[in-house]
Amino acid sequence: MTGLDTQILTTLLKERSGLSLTGDKQYLFESRLGPVARSHGFKSLGELTDALRRSPPPGLVRAVVEAMATHESLFFRDVKPFEELRSFIIPKLMEARAGTKTLRFWSAACSTGQEPYSLAMLLQDEPRLVGWRLQITATDLSTQAIERAAAGRFTHFEVQRGLPAKYLVKHFKRNGDDWEIAPALRQAITWKVFNLLDDPAPLGSFDVILCRNVLIYFDQETKRLVLERLARTLAKDGFLMLGSAETTIGITDRLRPVPEHHGIYVPT
Amino acid sequence: MATCLIVDDSRTVRSAARRIVEELSFEVEEAEHGAAALARCEARMPEAILLDWNMPVMNGIDFLRRLRAMSGGTQPRVIFCTTESEIDRVVEALEAGADEYVMKPFDRSIIESKFAQVGLL
Numbered sequence: 001m002t003g004l005d006t007q008i009l010t011t012l013l014k015e016r017s018g019l020s021l022t023g024d025k026q027y028l029f030e031s032r033l034g035p036v037a038r039s040h041g042f043k044s045l046g047e048l049t050d051a052l053r054r055s056p057p058p059g060l061v062r063a064v065v066e067a068m069a070t071h072e073s074l075f076f077r078d079v080k081p082f083e084e085l086r087s088f089i090i091p092k093l094m095e096a097r098a099g100t101k102t103l104r105f106w107s108a109a110c111s112t113g114q115e116p117y118s119l120a121m122l123l124q125d126e127p128r129l130v131g132w133r134l135q136i137t138a139t140d141l142s143t144q145a146i147e148r149a150a151a152g153r154f155t156h157f158e159v160q161r162g163l164p165a166k167y168l169v170k171h172f173k174r175n176g177d178d179w180e181i182a183p184a185l186r187q188a189i190t191w192k193v194f195n196l197l198d199d200p201a202p203l204g205s206f207d208v209i210l211c212r213n214v215l216i217y218f219d220q221e222t223k224r225l226v227l228e229r230l231a232r233t234l235a236k237d238g239f240l241m242l243g244s245a246e247t248t249i250g251i252t253d254r255l256r257p258v259p260e261h262h263g264i265y266v267p268t
Numbered sequence: 269m270a271t272c273l274i275v276d277d278s279r280t281v282r283s284a285a286r287r288i289v290e291e292l293s294f295e296v297e298e299a300e301h302g303a304a305a306l307a308r309c310e311a312r313m314p315e316a317i318l319l320d321w322n323m324p325v326m327n328g329i330d331f332l333r334r335l336r337a338m339s340g341g342t343q344p345r346v347i348f349c350t351t352e353s354e355i356d357r358v359v360e361a362l363e364a365g366a367d368e369y370v371m372k373p374f375d376r377s378i379i380e381s382k383f384a385q386v387g388l389l
Contacts, residue, residue, distance in 0.1 A: 079384060156353075156371060160378045164385055165369035169358050 001029060005049040009033075009064070012052060016065045017141055018197045018226065020219040032067045039063075066142040073111040075162035076118045081212070081241055081263055086122060088261055089239050093207050094128060096237050102133040106203065108196065108211040108230070110138035113149025113189075114162070115210060120185045121167050137203060139194035150191040152181035196226050200233045207235050212263075213243035220251065227252045231267050240265040269295045270315040270388070275305040275331065276349070277323040281372075285318055285349065288376045292383060302326030306334055313340045316388050318379075319366075321350035321357070329364055336365040345386040349374060 009029055013019040021028070029045065037048040040060055051060065076082050093103055107116040116138035123134050140146050159168055159179045172179045194203070196214065209230055215223045231254040234240055240255060242248070242263050248255040255265040272294040274285045279300075286296045294316065299305035301323040308314070317335075321328040328348060335341040345367045350357075353371040361369055367386040370378055383389045 074381065076385075156373075157375070157378065160370060160374070161381045162385070165358055165362060165366075168369075169355055169362065173355065174353070 001045050001049075005046055008049045008053055012061065013065060013068055014219075014222075016061065016197075017069060017195065018218045018222040019065075019068060020217060020222065021068070028068065033064060036060075036063050036067050062143070066144055069141055069145075073114040074158070075114045075167075076164070077115065077162060077212070078244060079162075080244075081210075082118060082122055084241075084261055084264060085119070085208070086126070089208060089241075089264070090123075090126065090129070093237075093239075094132075097207070101131065103129075103135070103208070104204065104206045105134070105136045106206040106209045106233070107136065107138040108194075108200075108209055109214040110140050110149060111142075111145050112154075112158075113138065113145075113152065114158070115212070116149070116189050117152070117181060117185060118162075119210070120188050121171055124185070124188075134188070136189045137192065137206070138189050139192045139203070141193070141195050143193050146191050146193050150186065150189075152183075152186040153178050154181070155179075197222070200229055203233065205235055205238075206233055207238045208241065209234055209238070210241045212241060213246070215246045216243065224251050228254050231255050234267055236267055238267070269293065271295045271297060271312070272316040272318060273297045273299060273305060273308055273314040273344075274318045275299045275302065275323070275328065276318075276320040277301055278320075281320070281349075285374075285379070288379045289316075289318065291376070292380060292389065302328060302331030302334075305331055306338075309335060309338065309341065309344070314344050316383070316386075317344050317346045318349045318370075319346055321348060321352045321361075329360065332361070332364045332366060345388055347382050347386065349379075 006026055010021050013021060033045055037045055042048045097103060105119060107119060110116050116136050120136055123129055155178055159172060171182045171185055211230060227248055230240055244263055248265050254268055256268050258264045258266055272289045274282050274296060276282050277300050282298050289296050297308055299308050303326040319328045332346060347368040347370060348361045348366045349370040351372045358369050368382045370382055
């Protein structure tokens with residue numbers, strides 16, 4: 001790959017997905033785009049970037065962007081945020097929404113579905129929420145990831161990373177080598193392809209937004225843009241949950257951290 | 269340093285599990301069946317037990333029931349680690365007092381995630 005190829009790909013990713021690939025991550029071009037080049041009939045990454053610069057065939061740009069997005073996910077990732085949901089966020093919101101008994105959640109970069117499914121299992125396990133309307137919207141940039149998530153089928157390894165055995169027993173059944181999540185949980189979630197660079201207003205307003213381990217891939221300006229749009233989509237007394245290495249501090253003053261609850265932010 | 273007792277009749281599995289568990293900063297002891305594991309627990313109760321199901325002399329589920337009935341036997345976090353992967357087996361293990369359940373084959377990320385789930389990390 002030439003310097004020009006790298007530059008073309010870096011610009012494309014920044015424009016289409018906000019993904020900011022710094023020098024130390026550029027080795028990923030070779031490993032992730034090789035299969036895309038081959039499946040579209042290009043002999044090299046040079047030929048692929050050449051096509052991107054001229055008139056790319058339909059689907060090529062999307063295939064490149066999706067291949068470069070990280071799809072790493074696990075059930076109940078980091079454990080602590082789900083404890084915060086159970087012991088801090090949900091009790092607060094139950095008090096605030098006692099009249100409407102409706103709660104809306106958005107898993108904003110849900111990858112292959114482990115995060116919204118973890119949330120759905122947690123909510124179903126909460127006896128105080130019986131009789132409440134619980135809406136979960138799960139979005140991701142990748143069509144492929146959303147299709148996999150909506151199918152609710154996970155491998156032997158995936159169901160063992162982070163998923164407590166009691167939930168495996170309660171919500172999954174074996175299908176060949178894979179495990180399938182209960183249809184009730186699949187149907188409890190609204191799945192959508194959505195780019196965080198787009199305006200989320202059409203998705204509606206949310207009481208809780210989980211946007212974890214996404215901002216780390218964006219540059220400062222993109223982080224600000226995304227966070228401010230999320231802040232507008234959040235109910236005035238709603239909660240934003242970020243990854244443990246992410247913050248709003250120094251990026252925007254529309255959201256502030258909740259003292260003693262790491263990773264949780266509220267609108268100012 | 270906390271101790272983890274690895275109970276499995278396969279030396280290969282014990283050695284693979286040992287490598288992972290030592291990397292998680294546990295001191296490792298080994299037993300090749302349930303009866304040997306009970307003797308270890310009587311001498312010194314470990315903090316964690318990684319337990320196979322099918323073993324000669326005494327199998328994992330019998331070991332677990334006896335362990336939980338022993339004085340101090342409710343203390344260790346017990347994680348089954350077995351080729352048994354039917355849901356009714358997982359239920360049986362949880363009802364006998366297992367804290368978590370790993371279906372073989374396993375890798376470091378699975379063991380680490382299960383250890384974290386039961387509060388060992």
